[in-house]
């Protein structure tokens with residue numbers, strides 16, 4: 001059984017790599033894989049702090065910098081995080097870091113690690129391409145927030161958590177336009193593709209590893225289901 005996890009950069013490297021999280025996450029994933037030899041995981045790694053820092057630095061020095069160049073910097077940061085995650089899972093991840101989800105991909109290990117591909121979207125979109133390629137119906141989107149809210153709760157203290165939402169309603173919230181480095185629970189481009197492909201996405205707080213394992217095992221969890 002294959003599952004796709006979009007591992008937000010905000011949980012891999014919120015300020016710098018979160019080694020306590022990475023250790024605990026590795027242990028939980030290895031246990032999960034050991035419980036059932038059929039289980040396989042695709043981990044798609046976001047850019048987190050290095051992406052924001054380098055994109056922000058470019059914008060500060062050159063306020064008119066184009067979004068292609070900002071995205072290219074973000075992609076490098078996802079490769080950095082992806083390389084770290086791949087190294088952490090080197091005993092079960094036997095294939096190269098995936099940096100183009102449309103290519104012919106070898107998946108010979110139990111874990112496949114992917115990172116950014118090309119400008120115009122986030123690693124959420126790469127996760128959608130990989131889910132489609134490998135026949136996944138669900139993407140588990142792990143970031144630093146337990147649920148999707150009616151608005152960004154960091155900006156609107158009255159925002160209300162949502163348990164289930166349709167793609168149409170979700171897309172009304174996040175829009176359809178790509179803005180490099182924008183914080184949204186799932187990116188607009190990925191959302192359009194996921195709606196078209198009939199995929200479901202569960203958004204949950206990746207720092208709660210027990211909850212992630214519950215989602216993977218089909219047990220009760222805290223999060224928001226989109227689609």
Ligand SMILES: Nc1ncnc2c1ncn2[C@@H]1O[C@H](COP(=O)(O)OP(=O)(O)OP(=O)(O)O)[C@@H](O)[C@H]1O
Pocket residue numbers: 007008009010011045046047048049051122142143144145147148149150151152153154173182183184185
């Ligand atoms: N409607 C919303 N509901 C919940 N969170 C929202 C909403 N709109 C915006 N956000 C923001 O989105 C953030 C999560 O997205 P973010 O891009 O930081 O996650 P990530 O994918 O883990 O990180 P990265 O993009 O670095 O990989 C939340 O911390 C929250 O501030």
Ligand SMILES: O=c1ccn([C@@H]2O[C@H](COP(=O)(O)O)[C@@H](O)[C@H]2O)c(=O)[nH]1
Pocket residue numbers: 008009045046047048051070071072073074075078115116117118119120121122123124126180181182
């Ligand atoms: O395929 C991709 C993936 C990423 N980017 C750029 O990198 C940053 C960081 O990725 P996150 O998934 O948001 O952590 C993203 O904001 C894009 O600017 C990309 O262009 N293409």
